[in-house]
Structures are given as structure tokens and as C-alpha cells.
Amino acid sequence: xxxxxxxxxxxxxxxxxxxxxxxxxxxxxxxxxxxxxxxxxxxxxxxxxxxxxxxxxxxxxxxxxxxxxxxxxxxxxxxxxxxxxxxxxxxxxxxxxxxxxxxxxxxxxxxxxxxxxxxxxxxxxxxxxxxxxxxxxxxxxxxxxxxxxxxxxxxxxxxxxxxxxxxxxxxxxxxxxxxxxxxxxxxxxxxxxxxxxxxxxxxxxxxxxxxxxxxxxxxxxxxxxxxxxxxxxxxxxxxxxxxxxxxxxxxxxxxxxxxxxxxxxxxxx
Amino acid sequence: xxxxxxxxxxxxxxxxxxxxxxxxxxxxxxxxxxxxxxxxxxxxxxxxxxxxxxxxxxxxxxxxxxxxxxxxxxxxxxxxxxxxxxxxxxxxxxxxxxxxxxxxxxxxxxxxxxxxxxxxxxxxxxxxxxxxxxxxxxxxxxxxxxxxxxxxxxxxxxxxxxxxxxxxxxxxxxxxxxxxxxxxxxxxxxxxxxxxxxxxxxxxxxxxxxxxxxxxxxxxxxxxxxxx
Ligand code: SF4
Numbered sequence: 001x002x003x004x005x006x007x008x009x010x011x012x013x014x015x016x017x018x019x020x021x022x023x024x025x026x027x028x029x030x031x032x033x034x035x036x037x038x039x040x041x042x043x044x045x046x047x048x049x050x051x052x053x054x055x056x057x058x059x060x061x062x063x064x065x066x067x068x069x070x071x072x073x074x075x076x077x078x079x080x081x082x083x084x085x086x087x088x089x090x091x092x093x094x095x096x097x098x099x100x101x102x103x104x105x106x107x108x109x110x111x112x113x114x115x116x117x118x119x120x121x122x123x124x125x126x127x128x129x130x131x132x133x134x135x136x137x138x139x140x141x142x143x144x145x146x147x148x149x150x151x152x153x154x155x156x157x158x159x160x161x162x163x164x165x166x167x168x169x170x171x172x173x174x175x176x177x178x179x180x181x182x183x184x185x186x187x188x189x190x191x192x193x194x195x196x197x198x199x200x201x202x203x204x205x206x207x208x209x210x211x212x213x214x215x216x217x218x219x220x221x222x223x224x225x226x227x228x229x230x231x232x233x234x235x236x237x238x239x240x241x242x243x244x245x246x247x248x249x250x251x252x253x254x255x256x257x258x259x260x261x262x263x264x265x266x267x268x269x
Numbered sequence: 270x271x272x273x274x275x276x277x278x279x280x281x282x283x284x285x286x287x288x289x290x291x292x293x294x295x296x297x298x299x300x301x302x303x304x305x306x307x308x309x310x311x312x313x314x315x316x317x318x319x320x321x322x323x324x325x326x327x328x329x330x331x332x333x334x335x336x337x338x339x340x341x342x343x344x345x346x347x348x349x350x351x352x353x354x355x356x357x358x359x360x361x362x363x364x365x366x367x368x369x370x371x372x373x374x375x376x377x378x379x380x381x382x383x384x385x386x387x388x389x390x391x392x393x394x395x396x397x398x399x400x401x402x403x404x405x406x407x408x409x410x411x412x413x414x415x416x417x418x419x420x421x422x423x424x425x426x427x428x429x430x431x432x433x434x435x436x437x438x439x440x441x442x443x444x445x446x447x448x449x450x451x452x453x454x455x456x457x458x459x460x461x462x463x464x465x466x467x468x469x470x471x472x473x474x475x476x477x478x479x480x481x482x483x484x485x486x487x488x489x490x491x492x493x494x495x496x497x
Contacts (some may be wrong), residue, residue, distance in 0.1 A: 017339040017469055019478075020330055031323050043365070047470045050341050051369035058383070059373030061273050078414060080396060096382070256395070 001038055002256045008041040008062035009033065011255060012053065012082055013070045014197070015046030021199045023049050024244045026070045032252040039066075047077065048215035053085035057096055064099050066259045070246070072107035072197050073150040076219040091266055101266070103258040107150055107197070113157040115248050120164075120191045123230060123242040134164040137178060137207060138171060151195045158196060178210040182235040187233070189238045197246035213241060278376050279364075280357045289452060290459040291368050291424055292346040294362070303354040305363060307346060316351040322359040324352060325366035340469055341368055342425045342461050345391060374462050378428075378447055386465040388414065389432035392474060402474040407435060409477055415439035417473050418463075425463035 011033075014028030026044050034042040045056035057065070065084065069078045082088065087095040088102050120134055136158070138151030151169050158167045165187045170178045181190060194207060208214040212234050231238035245251075283303070288295040288320050294311060296304045305325075310316055319328070331337055333347045345369070348349055354360045364372055377383040388410065392402045405413070414437055427445050437445060449457050 015339075017472065018337065020337040027326055031326070034323075044369075048472075049339055050467070051365075052465075052467060055370035056384075059275070059370040063272075070440060076397060084394065084396070103334045259314050 001036070002260055004039050004064075004066070004259070006062060007039055007064040007066060008043070008060045009039045009255075009259065010045050010056055010060075010065060010067045011070050011143055012045050012067060013047075013049075014077065015049030017048050023133050023198070025198050025244075025251065028247075029070065029252045029255055032249065033255065038256070047081060047085070053082065057086070057098060060098070063097065064101070066101045066260050066262065068103045068255050070197055070251070070255070071104040071105040071125075072195060072246070073146040074105060074108065075146050078105050091262070101259075101262055103262040106246075106258060107147075107195075109254045109257060111246070111250075111254060111257070113154055113161075115250055115254075116154055116193055116195070116245055117158060117161070118250070119165065119193050119242050119248055123193070124189060124191050124240040127189050127231075127238070127240070129164045131187050132164055132189040132191055133187040134158065134167045135170045135178075135181060135185070135190065135192045136167070137192060138169060139196075145266055146223075147195070154195060171266055172206060172210065178207060179212075181211060181239075182237065185237075187237075189240065191240045191242070193242045194244045196244040198246045199247060208241065211241065213237060213239070250253070272283035273376065275373060275376055276349055276357045276361055277359050278379075279372055283360075285355075285434065285457070286455060287457045287459050290364060290371065291342060291461055292344060293364070293367060294456075301358050302356075305352040305354060305360075305367075306350065307348040310348050313349075315387070316349060319350055319352045322352075322354060323366070325363040328352070329367045339413060339462070340423060340467065341465075342371075342423050344420070344422075344424050357384075368461060371461050372459070374464060375459050378462055378464075383428070383462070383464050384426040387430045387432050387435075388466050388474075389435075391429075391466045391471065392426070395471060397470055399475055399476050404478045404482075405474045406481075407431065409481065410474065411437065411439050413477050414470070415421055417470050418444070420444065423463075425461040427463050429463070429465060 011026055011030055016022035023046060023226065024044065030042050030044045034041065040062045041060050043051065043056060044057060045051050045053050051059060069082055071078055087093065088100055091102055093100045093102070096140050113255065115134060124132065136155050138149055139147045153167050155167050158164065168176055168184060170176050170181060172178055176184050192211065207218060213232050230240045232241065283295060283297060289308065292308050293305050294308050298304055306480060308317060327340055328347060328350055329338065332345045338345060352363060354363055374383060392405055395402050411431060426447060427437060427440060428447055447460060447462055449460055451457055
């Protein structure tokens, strides 16, 4: 196990001022890794919640601080907002006498494919993948980030494994549209896995509506039953809907891996 | 920054009588353990007991009515619980969940390492959708701060100014002071300090600007001016 008894770890999430599900996975990973005890200090920091990126360094004693963005891809937040708010200028930055080590976002990890496959299998137990279409839902390309690219990369990798009869990307506002899932899938079973960091995004609440599971965007994901009612018999198929990939507990291990990967690349510094 | 040990600092504060933070009272038991409870629950016997510092996460997440609390310093912490804490490290962990970064910010303040950032500077730094907040005017901004940061909404004390050369004109002086108040029974509070405007306030500044600009363009469309 990664042991850094003299270092702190900051897991950075987006957070939300309206939906408690947004920060939940980040807080969960912080709790998991705090209990494991590999670091002197493990804390969260958020753009829209507390502690903010401007407060977080005050709560840390350690001089060496690893910063891991709990984001699905590189983009506006990892390249602009987090560096600006924390004072990060490169892979290693000196800020208020601390050495900040800026790691890759969790979503970039090569094991993401394995996690998506695992989640897909969990949500539809006993359903043969050879008779199943798998949809990986991403943000559209209009967002100022690379999450659509990352979602495409994952679909390519899953296709290469040959485990599922077919694998597609799906988006809210561009083709292939989530709402038209039954037109481009051919299998009797359809599994939908959102490639999001949390269930608390505003857009996430629209997915069940677009799929046809719900009539209108309802409560926060944590307060409703969508996930427990799988499968949904819809449009002549069995539809299985998973919660966002970022709620997967194994994300905590990927966060540690990003720290190890940083050290492997930057040990000379 | 010299080496700092926040656990030790917290231990000294509690021993010195700093036993209230936000809406929470800290009591040291005969066993040496600590007990946290809501200040409104001081005399209550019918509280639900918790023993894991991470329970603070769930206790601070929503109000009694189940409303999400994005701002942890809002004076709406739920009542009805009692959290038993074994040691100083766990006390710090729990308080960091109830009032994120507030122990550390207070420590930085005491060590003269806390540098308040003016509201104007925070707004000027914004990019993307929040860039519009840069156009906040002083007059509307002072009113916004007085309202959004009032004691009814937030128990933090603003240490920042409106701009380098502009104070927070409409804020009561004690809402802008870092001084620890002496409470009944000789107990001292660990004040919650705001050294830089939070994202909620920046978002509200953006809304204020957008609203004014929408109204102005609607007004301009309704009554076109003629150049002469
Ligand atoms: S800016 Fe500071 S004082 Fe005002 S609401 Fe936000 S945290 Fe509270």
C-alpha cells in the first residue's frame, strides 16, 4: 500500500450549491483513504463547496501536498480553475511554503475501463453480455473539456475486449442521443453507465427522463429509487441504469495510483 | 511558514477554554474524551449518540428539514445529536467536517499567516461563466454583501474589504472582527473567519450583474434613444 506518512493528500471535487450528491463521492473517497492511514492528512477541497480551494491549505500541516482532481478528464477545471485557485504553476509548485504536487485527474487512469466493465456487470447480474448493448453516457463535446474524448476512448477500449455484443457512446444533446437509445442498439438488454464523477450534476437528473424511465426530472439521485428498480422494461427491451462511475468505491484506489504515477514520473524533482 | 502542529494547537485551545465553534459546544469529559453537541441542545438528555468522527459529515449535510447545506457556516446546523470523540486527532477531523478549514484558518490568523483578499480582487480573478461578476458595481455590491453575508445567512466574520480602498460600509463592525468572544460561563469561541469571498457570494455577484444588465437592455429596447 502507498505510504506517505509525511504528506497530505487533497482530493479536489467540483461540488454544488444545490445538490448534495455532487460532492458525495469525493467525500466518500476522503473518508476511505483517511481511515486507511497512508497519508498524514487526507482532505477534500471544492470549487463550489467548503473547504474551498482558497481555504484548504490552511487546514494542512504537511509540507508536501499531493493534489488529485476528482474529475473525469483534463479540461477547464483541471487546467484553469484549480491551478489558479491553489496557486499551482506546474507539476511541482511552492505555495505558502508547501510543495504542491499536481497529479493527473482520476478519470485519466487506465483502469477506468475495468471499472466501467465492473459497474456494467454489477448493474445487470446474470445478464449475458453477448446479448447486451452497453451505452457509456458522457457530456457532449460543447463543454470546455475533454470528457467527450475520454468517453470515446473508453468505448473504444471496451469494444476491443469483445465482451459486449455492442458498445456505444451516448450524449444528451448530440448524436448518438440518449433519448434515441432504442434506435441504434440491437440487443434485448441495454446497460447504461454514466461516465460522470457524481450523480449530482444537473444534467445527470435529466438522463432517466431521456431514457424514458421517468416522466420529469425528479429528486436528487440519492433520494429516489431509479437504481433499485432495474431492469426497466422499456420499448421492448430490458434497460439497466447504473449510477455514475465516480460513485464506485474503487475510485479511492485510482486516486492513490495517480499519486504513485506522479512520483514515478517526477521523482527526480 | 514554520512547522505547525494543528492537533497540538487545538489541544491547547480546548484546555484554555476555547470550547465553542460555530453552533457547536465542545466539552471535555472526566474520561478525557470529548463531547460535541449543538449549543441549543446543552441541557437536553434525549439526544441520539454518535461515536465516529466521520458521522460529522452526515450530521452537517442537511438541516433538520432535510435541506442541503452547501454553506457549512450557515446558522442552520441540525440539533438532536451528541458526538463522542476519543482524542484530539478525531476532534480535529470531526470539526473539519462540521466547519471545513476553520480550525486551520484560525491557526493561520493567530500566526499572522492569514492574508485577506478583497472582494474586488476575488471577482477580478474570475474566468468562464463567473467573469461577468467583475462588472459588479460598488453600490450594488455593498448591498449584496450586507445581505448575503448577514448573520442570518452566515456566521463567519469577513476579514476582507470590498476593495483595497473600500471597506464593507454596510456590515456591522463585530461581523468584520476576528476577535474571539467571551461567552457565558467563561467559555471562549473559536471564531469562524472568512478571509476571501466564497463561491456562493461570487455566484450571487454574477446574478446581480446579469439582472441589472438584462433590465438595462430590456429598458433600452423598450425606449430607444435617438442620437442627435
Ligand atoms: S463570503 Fe464569507 S461571510 Fe459571506 S457568505 Fe460566503 S463564507 Fe459567509
